[in-house]
Amino acid sequence: MGMTRRALCLVLACSSLGLTSKLGAQPQPKAPPKLPPKLPTVPLSIAVAELDGAGVVSDEWLQRQVSEAQRLLEPHGVFVAQARRRRLPARQAKLETAVDRDGLAEHVQQQVINVFIVKSLRDVDDPRLMRQGVRWRLRRNLRKDYIIVAASAMPTTLCHELGHYFGNGHSSVVNNIMSYRRDDPAKVAFNDRQGIKMRRTTRALLSRGRVVPIDKLAKPKGRKPPSP
Numbered sequence: 001m002g003m004t005r006r007a008l009c010l011v012l013a014c015s016s017l018g019l020t021s022k023l024g025a026q027p028q029p030k031a032p033p034k035l036p037p038k039l040p041t042v043p044l045s046i047a048v049a050e051l052d053g054a055g056v057v058s059d060e061w062l063q064r065q066v067s068e069a070q071r072l073l074e075p076h077g078v079f080v081a082q083a084r085r086r087r088l089p090a091r092q093a094k095l096e097t098a099v100d101r102d103g104l105a106e107h108v109q110q111q112v113i114n115v116f117i118v119k120s121l122r123d124v125d126d127p128r129l130m131r132q133g134v135r136w137r138l139r140r141n142l143r144k145d146y147i148i149v150a151a152s153a154m155p156t157t158l159c160h161e162l163g164h165y166f167g168n169g170h171s172s173v174v175n176n177i178m179s180y181r182r183d184d185p186a187k188v189a190f191n192d193r194q195g196i197k198m199r200r201t202t203r204a205l206l207s208r209g210r211v212v213p214i215d216k217l218a219k220p221k222g223r224k225p226p227s228p
């Protein structure tokens, strides 16, 4: 009885995995790993602070942040791309306090993820420390929800903050993108559980209209439509 049931369970397990085959049949070629369904690309509006007439980071620096985020998010079916590029005034280049961070809310645009690149970002809990990035929400209006990255950040900082934006907390697993502990940059990644959470959050943001797919994004106000 026990043996029969165990054998039956094994058969069921095999058939549910699609592993049963007729005796003598040729082995099927291995299917490629199934990727999660592709979600629409989420637009980033990136504002770079200017200091002494120049941006606090180079185009290459910014491109690296975006491409690292794309590389690490795409295996989980989450897609982001830069949709807009703006400037921040010099008075907002060095963020020292929570009030300074709140001040960026005046630049927040609708239907995009807002990213602000600054020269420096002081920790607001321990002012002896500087931060590389933060996901920040205005207490009095939680819809003012944005990412701040400092010029001193490592290339995966934007991706880490997007990980927060898409619903993940910190991880203690070495080389997880949501962990502070890294010993091999080539191994830094999200895990599948985090990927599921990010897809769920992205779908919710899209369905509530908090973000719109990049190809449906309206031009910012004040720009003339192209002449026919």
Ligand SMILES: [Zn+2]
Residues within 6 Å of the ligand: 160, 164, 170
């Ligand atoms: Zn974090």
